[in-house]
Amino acid sequence: MKNKIVAAFLALFVGIFGVHRFYLQRWWQGVLQMCLFFVGLGMTIASDGNAPFVIAPAVLAFVDALLFFVMPQEDFDEKYNKNRLQDYQSQRYYEGDESEEDPSALMERQERSNRASQPNKPGKKENKKEDIFKRIGIEQFRSMNFEGAIESFMSALEDNLTSPSVHFNLACCYSMIENADKAFQSLEKAIESGFTDISKIHSHQALSFIRKQPEFEAFVANGYHVVKQLPVPQPNILDTTPLNLNESPIDVLDEVLHLGDLREKGLITEEEFVLQKKKLLG
Template identity: 30%
Template sequence: MRSKTAAGLFALFLGWAGVHRFYLGQVGLGILYVFLTIISLGIVTGIMSLIDAIVLFSMTEENFDLKYNSQQGMVPPIYNRRGQQGYPPMAQPRQRPQAPTTSRNIKTSSREVQNPYKVNGIKKYKEFDLEGAIEDFVKGLEIHPRDISLHFNLACAYSLTEQVDKAYIHIDRAVSLGFNDFEKLKTHDDLAFVRIQDRFEEFQKNGYRLEMPAVITESTQTPEIPTEEHVQDDNLLAQLKRLAELRDRGLLSEQEFMIEKRKLTR
């Protein structure tokens, strides 16, 4: 994630060479600054960079992030900013924040953008109200249960609150719906707590999917599946039993269990 202060300092002291433009990812403008420096001996670019520095320093953090850091669909990582808000440090934090989470394969429709719970959840997430964000994201899934970015954001929020099992469930769900930016799963700061778990390597080898129970015997105690569902497919039956088992173990709330169950039986 780019820093407004760093960009302003680059513009103030090295702006004549276009360093701040390269830093902000504006390669074309950076090359233009270098060219103007050569032909004007730095006079023109010196004035331009001074103006750029003033603009950058006067810009709010929110506007700077929106212009140079934010990308549509997912919340930016907040892992390395937790200490500034009184949150306890998480295990093995990375040294630098990462760019906002995106996935080229996620196509957000105009109807999804208007999901009020998703919008409110992202706002609360950025304000470090993680419990409130989780609550809104879960409600957002009731409206759009196949929203990949909502599942990914929920996984990040659960990771930050150290609810690892739920984080794995929503990563699994996001991947099953088409999420394939696996590099983000390996580098996104807000998923650091998920990655330091012993089972992450096996989870990664399995294509970021949770393994189904290998054998279900008569002695295995699992809740009865409602007869009105008329489940004929063995694989669907196994998935429903797995959800019921997670609910009984306390890893899924009743509300989350019903949401996931509706997704499978549609």
């Protein structure tokens, strides 16, 4: 990793020889600036010092030093450390060292410790389907492609239905697209599959949406399980109230016709039809 302060001081003190360019691995620029120095020095000597051409590479080096001092660190890294940063991020990715904002980062250390504690089984593949699709899903989540990440995590579950990290990642994706029902269901499955880092449910940024939902407290109080709602009771088709004096004859006729349809369909017997008809007619 190149340091912009080091590059600035090299340009300021020995930049006339192009040393700062060599430091930044700009080899051709360094060679050209060194050649410019020697050409300017030769022309200055040939003119007996009357035309100090050697000042030109010194001025260029001084301008480079000023630019390095005022250049934002992000721009410097983008220009001079881009390849190093890409290699570093790639290495972190393949080692599973995701950042805190990554929805699967909290499971990586636990999974690595589990793999380290368990001996490798003979014939076990290093790159399982679950791992491949999970890494694809993580990259899609980073790119804000939550729908694609959900598809990848679902493909990972085809290889391992009880993966706590994949279920947790799915909960994060559903929360980001504000699908609270599926987010709660995925969190419940993560807990049932062995998810242990409960604090992340209360602190992870991707789950902020479901934490705002009114049913979140009930979900936590129920042991991180979805609270089952009782079905709405359906009215009894035979529980017909007596005739209301304010009802019109047309409404009563409709009720009688409806009872006739139920009788024809076999839903009520002839005796029930007669009984309910008497109730309607008072």
